[in-house]
Amino acid sequence: MPFDRINGIxxxxxxxxxxxxxxxxxxxxxxxxxxxxxxVVPHLADRYRVIRYDKRGHGLSEVPPAPYRMDDHSADLLALLDHHGVERAFVVGLSIGGQIALGLAARNDRRLAGLVMMDTAHKIGDEAGWNGRIAAIEKDGIAAIAEQILTRWFTPAFRSPDNAAFTGYSSMLVNTPAEGYLGSCAALRDADHTETARNLKVPTLCMVGDQDGSTPPDLVRSCADLIDGARFEIVAGAGHLPCIERPEVTARLVGAFADEVFAAGGAK
Known part of the structure; x- marks a missing residue:
């Protein structure tokens, strides 16, 4: 269970x-x-050095005071690559993770060998929506809005009370440090990577669950349309988190695209 001070946290x-x-x-x-x-990892770790981390304010990582900027998250990612001696990486960014990856591209796209934008876009939501979410959490905590979030995250079939995984991931959400969640809401509110996406020259796959209520397929497709040469894939039977609901399909799409990118010289 590695913990390291990276980019000051x-x-x-x-x-x-x-x-x-x-x-x-x-x-x-x-x-x-x-x-x-x-x-997903077991399908990729046979041939890739798979790096995962809890972004600032989430999981077991440190929780700096809110608000955060997307640039803070992207600087953390860049420092993590440096920490592991990675010159170029294939990055898969889910939701805010895609925004973090675009932030890395804006800083230095030479560090990206390839990119999967999963259930994400160049701009997610608007100021009023994010400010409303921030106000609701400041007043009553994450649990107060958890049901609406989970409805956007998962398909009706997955949201069964008999599904132990749904209960577990619901707990993951409500147990996220409120300060970290609020900090990242502010980062999402203020981030707009439209121009970064337009200028991106990195091989990119945009993929989305067909029942994603947070970043619907049309939004993700609009992001793919901005990126020169980007591919677009819809994952059937998944909401906002295909890695949970359709892990084998997710791993197959990610792995096949990464294999292609590296075979074409993406590792150089």
Whole structure:
């Protein structure tokens, strides 16, 4: 369970896969920690050095005072790559993770070998929506709005009270440090990577669950349309977190695209 001070804060992170293999970084969504990738990693760690971490304010990582900027998150990612001696990485960014990856591209796109934008976009939500969410959590905590968030995250079939996994991931959400959640809400509110997406020259796959209520397919498709040469895939039977509801499909799409990118020289 590695903890290291990275970019001035303690980050909880983990590496799976062979030393010296190409690096593949998985960045989790708002209100989750790196365990959401548990069922995906075994399909990738046979040939990739898979790096996961709890972003600032989430999971077991340190919780700096809110608000955060997206640039803070992107600087953490860059410092994590440096910490692990990774010159170029294939990055998979889920939800806010995609915004973090675009922030890295804006800083230095040479550090990106390839990119998967999963259930995310160049701009997510608007100021009024994020301010409303922040106010509700400041007043009554994350639990007060958890049901609406979970409805957007998961398909009706997954949201069964008999599904132990749904109960577990609900607990993950409500147990996220409120300060960290609020800090990242502010980062999402203020971030707009439209121009970064337009200028991106990195091989990119945009993918989305067909029942995503947080970043619906049309929004993700609009992001793909901005990025030169980007591919677009819809994952059937998944909401906002395909890595949980459809881990094998997610791993297959990510792995096949990463294989193609590295075979074409993305590791150079």
């Amino acid at each position: 303690v980050l909880h992170h983990r590496v799976d896969g062979p030393e010296g293999a190409p690096a593949l970084v998985l960045i989790n969504s708002l209100g989750t920690d790196y365990r959401i990738w548990d069922a």
